[in-house]
Amino acid sequence: MRFLLRVLPVLVLAAACTKIVFSPRLDFVGASRFVSSSPAVLTTATVTADTLASKLYAQTADLANGPDLARLRITLASSPTRTPVLYPFPISSYQPGSTPDDPALVYLDSVLAPGTKDIAFTNLLTRRTASGVDTWEYSVTDAMGATASRAYRLTLRRTDSLTAVVHSYRAYFGAVPVGRAGAPLTAAQSQALAYVNLRQGLALPHFAVAGTNATKQENRALVDLVCTSRGPTLRLVSTRSDSLVTTGWSTTSRHTTALRATALTATDFIALTTNALLASTFAGGTATGGDSLRTVPLVKGAVIAFHTAATATAGQKYGALLIADLVRTPATIITCQVLVQK
Missing domain, CATH: 2.60.40.3880 (Immunoglobulin-like)
Known part of the structure; x- marks a missing residue:
């Protein structure tokens, strides 16, 4: 007992001197x-x-x-x-x-x-x-x-999953402004899900690909196209398009995604259920003013054919997207129905 009494004050003192980190x-x-x-x-x-x-x-x-x-x-x-x-x-x-x-x-x-x-x-x-x-x-x-x-x-x-040969999904994309060299994005614009991987249906915000993000190059390598705004005009553009400011993006993190306008309706779009139909839709499409890296200004009901670039893990893929809806205020939201080859 006397030994225990001698030891206890030492333990209490040690505990008092130990800084507990929370x-x-x-x-x-x-x-x-x-x-x-x-x-x-x-x-x-x-x-x-x-x-x-x-x-x-x-x-x-x-x-x-x-x-x-x-x-x-x-x-x-x-x-x-x-x-x-x-x-x-x-x-x-x-x-x-x-x-x-x-x-x-x-x-x-x-x-x-x-x-x-x-x-x-x-x-x-x-x-x-x-x-x-x-x-x-x-x-x-x-x-x-x-x-x-x-x-x-x-x-x-x-x-x-086992039967479909064409991957289909509906997605909502935001937009980032272009033509504002040196102008910082607002918090809402930085969070806009505007950078899109078409095969995955993955949309990334601007901050995920910005120069301050440690893994910006890996994230940029996922991007097939970007939703952009210039005033009231909305477009989809490839990351290699001259209309998109991609200063600092290396050539390995930029995809050449080709985009073509079509005359298809929403009913025609639903019928694109095979790889061959997606490929022929792209072949019959028209590049915007000879520039296949951007679309014309987006309007509701438009059907756009696309052709993604081959990557290190996947080959090139044909697909099409339907602009199902456009909302410009209070925040830009583009509703797309997407079809893409698996």
């Missing part, structure tokens, strides 16, 4: 507009690449004396690839190992301003269009290196 706090803010941290599973054959939103709030462990928040990071992990798979017949010959997971996509990696003790951030994102699971992870790190993380999973099960 991690920052990070939570999702719940509301009807925002997805939560709970897994969401969707089973359907009619796929919409919904524009979803998640809102997070982070603060240092001690608002009065805690270290500043230093970095905010958002990553997307997809399993398997977001690119649609053309399954063999019979399905028993399919080898799952031939469809690897996509590399993690760093959606945002932002250094926060000195003195930041708390932050609220709303993230816009698109649901995947091919069967699989997307895991969105959010992390905040303070000046002492302590990190807090939260994540959620979005699962899609397409009932037509």
Whole structure:
């Protein structure tokens, strides 16, 4: 007992001298507009690449004396690839190992301003269009290196995955302004889902491809076309188009996506159910003023044929998109129905 009494004061003194480091706090803010941290599973054959939103709030462990928040990071992990798979017949010959997971996509990696003790951030994102699971992870790190993380999973099960030879989905795209050299984008314009990968139905915001993002080159390499605005005029353009300012984009991160106008109606569009029909639609289309890297000003009901460039992991693909709707105020939203070869 006397030994124990002698030891206890030493332990108390040691505990008093030990600095306990607490991690920052990070939570999702719940509301009807925002997805939560709970897994969401969707089973359907009619796929919409919904524009979803998640809102997070982070603060240092001690608002009065805690270290500043230093970095905010958002990553997307997809399993398997977001690119649609053309399954063999019979399905028993399919080898799952031939469809690897996509590399993690760093959606945002932002250094926060000195003195930041708390932050609220709303993230816009698109649901995947091919069967699989997307895991969105959010992390905040303070000046002492302590990190807090939260994540959620979005699962899609397409009932037509085995039979469809043409990948189809509906998507909502924003637009970024062009012709404003040196003018900074507003927060809303920076978050606009305007940079599009047509095969995946993945739309990226401007901040994901901006010069300040650590993985900008990898993200730019995903982009097939960009939705742009100049005053009331909306267009779709290739990243190689002279009408799009892509200063600093390397040649390896720019795709030559060819675009052609067609005379097809919405009814004609629905009938494009084979690879051959998509290819012939592009062949019969017309380049805008001889420039196949941009469209004419977009109007509701227009059908545009496209031809994506070959990449390191996939060959060139034909497709078509229907401008189902245009909304210009209060924010630009282009609703597209997309068909593309698997």
